[in-house]
Amino acid sequence: MAELETGLVAVSGVIRQKQPEYHVLRLKAVAGDLSASQLACIAVVAEQYGSGFVHLSTRQGVEIHNVHRDHIDDARVALQAAGVEMGASGTRVRVIVACPGEATCKWGAFDTRKIAIELDKRFFNQEAPSKFKMAVTGCANNCTKANENDIGIKGAIEPEWVSSSCCDCGLCLKFCPAKAIERKESGSNGTRVYDYSIDREGCINCNICTQLCPGEAWVIGRQGYTFFIGGTMGKIPRFATVLKKLVESEEELYDLTRKALTCFRNNGRKKERFGHMIDRIGIEKVREEILGTS
Ligand code: SF4
Ligand code: SF4
Ligand code: SF4
DSSP: OOEEEETTEEEEEEEEOSSTTEEEEEEOOGGGOOOHHHHHHHHHHHHHHSSSOEEEOTTSOEEEEEEEGGGHHHHHHHHHHTTOOBOOOSSBBOOOEEOOGGGTOTTOOSOHHHHHHHHHHHHTTOBOSSOBOEEEESSTTOTTOGGGSSEEEEEEEEEEEOGGGOOOOOHHHHHOTTOOEEEEEESOGGGOEEEEEEOTTTOOOOSHHHHHOTTOOEEEEEEEEEEEEOOBOSSSOBOOEEEEEEEOOHHHHHHHHHHHHHHHHHHOOTTOOHHHHHHHHOHHHHHHHHHSOO
16 A cells, blocks of 8 residues: 655555545554553544544554545544554554563563664654564564564573583473483493583574473573564565574664664665565675674
8 A cells, every 4th residue: 555645745654545535544553552542542533534443454553444535634633642653654664563571471581562662762664765674572482473574573591501400300302492402411320420401503592491491400591682684574575584693782782773774774775675685785794784793
């Protein structure tokens, strides 16, 4: 759907429908959150200016369809009064998607909403060569599909083994999804010694071993975020590339995001997705520009 243009200025979040004169109002729900009173306001606006229903998009968006162009301004004013802002459309940074993370999910490794809100404050609606999507997901279960976004942020932990707490039950060998845990044994029956270790390359930094070990022998060593770039679905899907496996500070996340957007602006062609730009110019050059290393 094409963006509405008033004069030369595109109105973000207002999208022309195929029916002449009618538009979709795409609303902003950062991290998929709206308050009950905001939802009530959206319902009233959908009744009054749309056709009495809302559409839920695949990226946690709420859209009011079938708004006549003569009613767009009134609908926007009514939504703004309840703190409901317009979403993004066109070649801009789109609304930031996030799962609930540690707030309500037992697997959540961090406060996903906090990161999404900060990304929104810093980058939402900025211009880019093409649409630019970001998703934050609290753990390796990847409920918000971080690696299908231009930037994906996933909760990550690096486990350490505490030998004195381990009863050698062997369960972690079974439940590690990446089969990255190895048990080695040495000595004879009388002096048998065992040792559990991790293949750090193969480990996907999920928190399964630290959560499920009955003796709490797997503990969190380092904790942070895996940072992905260049994921996209659409006509030519591409899974994101891991730019950095463990980012340990929030500030570094925002710095990497800013540098990734700059790299995209400097190298991307009009309407080219970030991931396709990476394939065209090479990941080494992109790493060099964002991380200062290839
Ligand atoms: S990605 Fe992980 S933390 Fe987020 S909702 Fe899914 S299971 Fe929970
Ligand atoms: S699950 Fe825990 S206690 Fe059992 S073998 Fe693994 S580290 Fe040891
Ligand atoms: S963090 Fe996940 S992938 Fe890594 S060793 Fe533990 S269970 Fe396996």
